[in-house]
Amino acid sequence: xxxxxxxxxxxxxxxxxxxxxxxxxxxxxxxxxxxxxxxxxxxxxxxxxxxxxxxxxxxxxxxxxxxxxxxxxxxxxxxxxxxxxxxxxxxxxxxxxxxxxxxxxxxxxxxxxxxxxxxxxxxxxxxxxxxxxxxxxxxxxxxxxxxxxxxxxxxxxxxxxxxxxxxxxxxxxxxxxxxxxxxxxxxxxxxxxxxxxxxxxxxxxxxxxxxxxxxxxxxxxxxxxxxxxxxxxxxxxxxxxxxxxxxxxxxxxxxxxxxxxxxxxxxxxxxxxxxxxxxxxxxxxxxxxxxxxxxxxxxxxxxxxxxxxxxxxxxxxxxxxxxxxxxxxxxxxxxxxxxxxxxxxxxxxxxxxxxxxxxxxxxxxxxxxxxxxxxxxxxxxxxxxxxxxxxxxxxxxxxxxxxxxxxxxxxxxxxxxxxxxxxxxxxxxxxxxxxxxxx
Amino acid sequence: xxxxxxxxxxxxxxxxxxxxxxxxxxxxxxxxxxxxxxxxxxxxxxxxxxxxxxxxxxxxxxxxxxxxxxxxxxxxxxxxxxxxxxxxxxxxxxxxxxxxxxxxxxxxxxxxxxxxxxxxxxxxxxxxxxxxxxxxxxxxxxxxxxxxxxxxxxxxxxxxxxxxxxxxxxxxxxxxxxxxxxxxxxxxxxxxxxxxxxxxxxxxxxxxxxxxxxxxxxxxxxxxxxxxxxxxxxxxxxxxxxxxxxxxxxxxxxxxxxxxxxxxxxxxxxxxxxxxxxxxxxxxxxxxxxxxxxxxxxxxxxxxxxxxxxxxxxxxxxxxxxxxxxxxxxxxxxxxxxxxxxxxxxxxxxxxxxxxxxxxxxxxxxxxxxxxxxxxxxxxxxxxxxxxxxxxxxxxxxxxxxxxxxxxxxxxxxxxxxxxxxxxxxxxxxxxxxxxxxxxxxxxxxxxxxxxxxxxxxxxx
Numbered sequence: 065x066x067x068x069x070x071x072x073x074x075x076x077x078x079x080x081x082x083x084x085x086x087x088x089x090x091x092x093x094x095x096x097x098x099x100x101x102x103x104x105x106x107x108x109x110x111x112x113x114x115x116x117x118x119x120x121x122x123x124x125x126x127x128x129x130x131x132x133x134x135x136x137x138x139x140x141x142x143x144x145x146x147x148x149x150x151x152x153x154x155x156x157x158x159x160x161x162x163x164x165x166x167x168x169x170x171x172x173x174x175x176x177x178x179x180x181x182x183x184x185x186x187x188x189x190x191x192x193x194x195x196x197x198x199x200x201x202x203x204x205x206x207x208x209x210x211x212x213x214x215x216x217x218x219x220x221x222x223x224x225x226x227x228x229x230x231x232x233x234x235x236x237x238x239x240x241x242x243x244x245x246x247x248x249x250x251x252x253x254x255x256x257x258x259x260x261x262x263x264x265x266x267x268x269x270x271x272x273x274x275x276x277x278x279x280x281x282x283x284x285x286x287x288x289x290x291x292x293x294x295x296x297x298x299x300x301x302x303x304x305x306x307x308x309x310x311x312x313x314x315x316x317x318x319x320x321x322x323x324x325x326x327x328x329x330x331x332x333x334x335x336x337x338x339x340x341x342x343x344x345x346x347x348x349x350x351x352x353x354x355x356x357x358x359x360x361x362x363x364x365x366x367x368x369x370x371x372x373x374x375x376x377x378x379x380x381x382x383x384x385x386x387x388x389x390x391x392x393x394x395x396x397x398x399x400x401x402x403x404x405x406x407x408x409x410x411x412x413x414x415x416x417x418x419x420x421x422x423x424x425x426x427x428x429x430x431x432x433x434x435x436x437x438x439x440x441x442x443x444x445x446x447x448x449x450x451x452x453x454x455x456x457x458x459x460x461x462x463x464x465x466x467x468x469x470x471x472x473x474x475x476x477x478x479x480x481x482x483x484x485x486x487x488x489x490x491x492x493x494x495x496x497x498x499x500x501x502x503x
Numbered sequence: 504x505x506x507x508x509x510x511x512x513x514x515x516x517x518x519x520x521x522x523x524x525x526x527x528x529x530x531x532x533x534x535x536x537x538x539x540x541x542x543x544x545x546x547x548x549x550x551x552x553x554x555x556x557x558x559x560x561x562x563x564x565x566x567x568x569x570x571x572x573x574x575x576x577x578x579x580x581x582x583x584x585x586x587x588x589x590x591x592x593x594x595x596x597x598x599x600x601x602x603x604x605x606x607x608x609x610x611x612x613x614x615x616x617x618x619x620x621x622x623x624x625x626x627x628x629x630x631x632x633x634x635x636x637x638x639x640x641x642x643x644x645x646x647x648x649x650x651x652x653x654x655x656x657x658x659x660x661x662x663x664x665x666x667x668x669x670x671x672x673x674x675x676x677x678x679x680x681x682x683x684x685x686x687x688x689x690x691x692x693x694x695x696x697x698x699x700x701x702x703x704x705x706x707x708x709x710x711x712x713x714x715x716x717x718x719x720x721x722x723x724x725x726x727x728x729x730x731x732x733x734x735x736x737x738x739x740x741x742x743x744x745x746x747x748x749x750x751x752x753x754x755x756x757x758x759x760x761x762x763x764x765x766x767x768x769x770x771x772x773x774x775x776x777x778x779x780x781x782x783x784x785x786x787x788x789x790x791x792x793x794x795x796x797x798x799x800x801x802x803x804x805x806x807x808x809x810x811x812x813x814x815x816x817x818x819x820x821x822x823x824x825x826x827x828x829x830x831x832x833x834x835x836x837x838x839x840x841x842x843x844x845x846x847x848x849x850x851x852x853x854x855x856x857x858x859x860x861x862x863x864x865x866x867x868x869x870x871x872x873x874x875x876x877x878x879x880x881x882x883x884x885x886x887x888x889x890x891x892x893x894x895x896x897x898x899x900x901x902x903x904x905x906x907x908x909x910x911x912x913x914x915x916x917x918x919x920x921x922x923x924x925x926x927x928x929x930x931x932x933x934x935x936x937x938x939x940x941x942x943x944x945x946x947x948x949x950x951x952x953x954x955x956x957x958x959x960x961x962x963x964x
Contacts, residue, residue: 097761106568106584107841109554126550128571134551145547148537148621183588203763203884238763238884247763247884281959284731314540315644316680318687395546428889431878432911436680436689441728441911441961443889460887462730462911462961502730502961 113392161221279459281503297489328471333406345402408477634712690718728962756823791934838942852949856926
C-alpha cells in the first residue's frame with residue numbers, strides 16, 4: 065500500500081519508529097415501520113491512525129482525510145503528541161517482519177443476497193412479528209450487513225490484513241394486554257446474510273414478550289440466581305477489567321497483586337479463547353501482529369495471568385498473550401477476544417434443582433457497575449423457577465452485590481456449554497448462591 | 504467546506520430522482536485529548552474527522568449514506584444508490600440556497616484552531632491530581648482527562664437552506680481511587696461546556712481534585728445499601744438524569760412517532776405531580792448541551808415540556824414533526840455525519856421550586872439521600888428506567904445516617920413523575936453524554952434537590 069510506505073517513511077525520517085493502522089468499512093442497515101421501509105442507510109468510510117515512538121515516548125494521531133497534506137499533518141501531530149507523553153521504555157514497535165492475513169472465506173464470506181432481498185427480509189421481520197398475538201407494534205427492528213477491513217503496517221516490517229463480515233438482525237415488540245405492557249426482543253448475528261433465521265427471531269421475540277408480560281416483583285431477599293446465556297457473559301464482560309494487565313499496570317485493577325492466588329471457586333476455569341472459529345471473536349493475531357492463543361485466566365479458581373500486549377508484558381517481565389488492541393484513534397490497550405468457561409461437573413437437573421431466579425434481562429450494566437470495587441446494582445427481569453420449571457415471570461426487581469465476591473459464591477457449574485447471542489462467549493450455566501434481590 | 508455548486512448539483516440530482524427532500528451535512532471535527540495517570544501525562548491524542556452525510560427523503564422514508572469524499576460524482580453516486588427503489592418523476596427541480604450564519608450565542612476564545620494549549624491543560628490536570636492526593640494518603644490513584652473538540656458543520660437542503668456553525672466543546676475531569684488496603688472505591692468530578700479552554704477560569708482545579716477525593720473517601724466508608732420501596736431525596740445537578748431517563752426520552756418524537764412512548768397520546772394531560780415543570784433549552788449560553796442551530800439547520804429554542812404537571816410539548820426534528828404533526832423544536836441532532844438526525848434533548852431540567860433540602864430529608868422516616876447520580880437507561884415502550892447512585896446516604900427518622908454503596912433506582916417514567924412531591928431551590932446543571940438512535944450527543948441535565956415519595960431501591964444489604 066503506497067500510502068502506508070509514505071507515512072512510515074515520514075516516521076522513520078523523523079527518527080522514530082511507528083505503525084499505521086488503516087480501518088475501512090462499508091455497511092448497509094435497514095429498518096421497517098408499519099409495513100414500509102423506514103430507514104435505508106449505506107456507508108463507506110476509512111480512517112488512518114498512526115502511532116509513533118520517539119525517545120521512548122509514544123504519540124498517536126488520526127485522520128479521515130487521505131490526501132498527502134492531511135496524512136503529513138497526522139504524522140506531525142503524533143510526533144508532537146509524543147513529546148508530552150511519559151517515558152515508557154516498555155512500549156516499542158514489536159520486531160515483527162511478517163505478512164499476515166485472515167481467511168476471507170471463513171471471516172468475510174460472500175453470499176448472493178441482493179439489496180432488494182434484504183429489504184424484503186426486514187419488511188417480513190416487522191410484518192410477521194407485528195401480526196403476532198397481543199403485539200401493538202414493533203418499534204425497534206432492523207437488519208444490517210457490515211464488512212470491515214483493518215490493515216496494520218509497521219516500521220519493523222509488519223503487514224497485517226484482517227477482514228470480517230457481520231450480518232445482524234433484531235426486533236423488539238411492544239406487547240399490551242389490559243393495563244400490562246412489555247417490550248422484549250431477540251436478535252441473531254451471522255457471517256452470511258442468508259444464515260439469518262428470521263422465523264426464529266420472530267418466534268423468540270414474541271415468546272419472550274408473552275413470557276414476561278404479567279411479570280411481577282418477587283419479595284426482597286437473597287436468592288440463588290442463574291444468569292441466562294446472554295446475561296452471564298454480560299456480567300463477566302462488565303468486570304473484565306480484572307483480567308487487564310494494562311489496568312494492573314495503571315494501578316486500578318483490584319486483582320493487580322493476586323496473580324497466582326485463589327480468587328474464585330475451585331471449580332471455575334475461565335479462558336480467553338480466540339481460536340474457536342465459530343465465535344465472532346475469533347482471531348489468529350492481535351493488533352500488534354502477535355499470534356493469539358487460548359489463555360487460561362482462571363484455573364481451578366486461581367488467577368493465572370492477565371491479558372497482555374507487548375508493552376504490559378515487558379513491564380511485568382512476561383510474554384505477550386496476543387491481546388494487544390488498538391484502533392486508529394486509540395493508544396495501545398489490551399482486549400479479550402472471547403470468553404470461554406470450562407464445563408462444570410453438575411448435570412442440568414442438578415443446576416436447576418429447587419428454587420432459584422433465572423435472570424434473562426439486565427439493565428443499567430453501563431452505569432450500575434463499579435469495576436474498581438466490584439460492586440454492582442442492575443435492574444433485572446426473568447423468572448422464578450423450581451426444578452427447572454418457570455413458575456412465575458419476574459419484573460421490576462434489582463440484582464446487587466459484589467462480583468468479585470460472587471466468584472466465591474458459586475453453588476454449581478453445569479456441564480452443557482452454549483454460545484451467547486453475539487457469539488463472544490461460550491459458557492455453561494453457573495448457579496450463584498445468596499444474591500441480593502430487591503423487589 | 505463543500506463548494507456550493509457541488510452541493511447544488513447533488514441536491515438537484517436527488518430532486519431529479521423524485522425525492523421530496525434532500526440534505527447534505529458536512530462535518531469537520533478536530534479533536535485533542537489529554538489524559539494523566541499517576542501524576543504524569545499518560546497520552547496526548549489528536550485527530551481530524553471529516554465526512555459528508557447524504558439524506559434523501561421520500562414521504563417519511565429516510566435514505567441515508569455517508570462518505571469521506573467531496574467529489575460531486577461520488578456524492579451523486581450515493582444519491583443514485585439510495586434512491587434506486589424509490590426514484591420517480593420529479594415534482595420540483597432547481598434549488599437556490601439562501602446562506603445564513605446563525606447568531607453565535609456561545610462564542611469561544613481559546614479554541615483548537617488557535618492552539619491546543621497542552622501545557623496549560625496538563626498543568627490544570629496535574630494540579631487537580633496533587634490536590635486530590637493531598638486530601639488523604641488513602642487516595643491511591645487518580646486519572647485525569649481533558650477533551651477539546653471543534654466541530655464545524657455546514658448544511659444544504661433542497662428547501663434552499665444553507666447554514667453553517669462552529670461548536671467548541673471542552674470537558675475536564677478527574678477520577679480518584681481510595682484504598683484502605685483491602686477495599687477500593689471511586690469518586691470523580693467533571694465539568695464542561697460549549698466554550699473554549701477559557702473554561703479554566705470558571706472551573707477550579709482545587710474543586711476538581713478535592714471533590715473527586717472526597718467522594719472516593721465517602722464511598723470507601725460506605726455500607727451496603729438497604730433495598731426495597733422507599734422515599735428517595737435526589738440531589739441537584741446530575742440528579743436531573745432521573746428526568747432525562749424517565750421522561751425526556753419518552754418526549755422525543757423518535758419514540759412518539761412509533762407509539763413506542765407511553766406519553767405518545769398524552770398531550771395536554773396531567774402526567775406529573777403539579778409541582779413539576781420541565782424544560783429542554785438549547786439556547787443557554789455556553790452550556791454543554793446548547794447549540795446555535797440544530798443538525799438540520801434550524802435555530803434552536805427553549806421548549807417547555809411540562810408545565811405544572813401538564814404535558815405541553817414534544818421534542819421534534821423534521822421527520823418527527825411530519826410523522827406526528829407537532830411543530831419542530833430545533834432538536835434534530837446527531838453525533839456526526841455518520842448518523843441521520845433524530846429528535847434529541849439539549850439542556851433538559853426540572854425547573855426549581857421552593858422547598859428546602861433539609862425539610863425533604865426531615866420528612867423521610869426511612870429512605871435514601873442520593874446526593875450524586877450516575878448514568879442510566881430507559882425502555883421507551885414501557886417507560887421502565889434504571890439509574891445508578893454514585894454517592895448516597897441512608898436516612899432514618901429524618902436524619903442522614905451513613906453512606907451507602909451499590910444502589911440503583913428503578914421505576915417507570917409515568918410512575919416517578921407522579922411521585923415527585925417536593926422540588927427545592929438549589930438548582931444546578933451537570934453535563935453528560937446521551938446515546939440514542941443518532942449516536943452520542945452532549946446533553947446537560949439539571950434540577951434542584953427533589954423528593955420522590957416511593958421508588959424501588961436496589962441495594963445489597
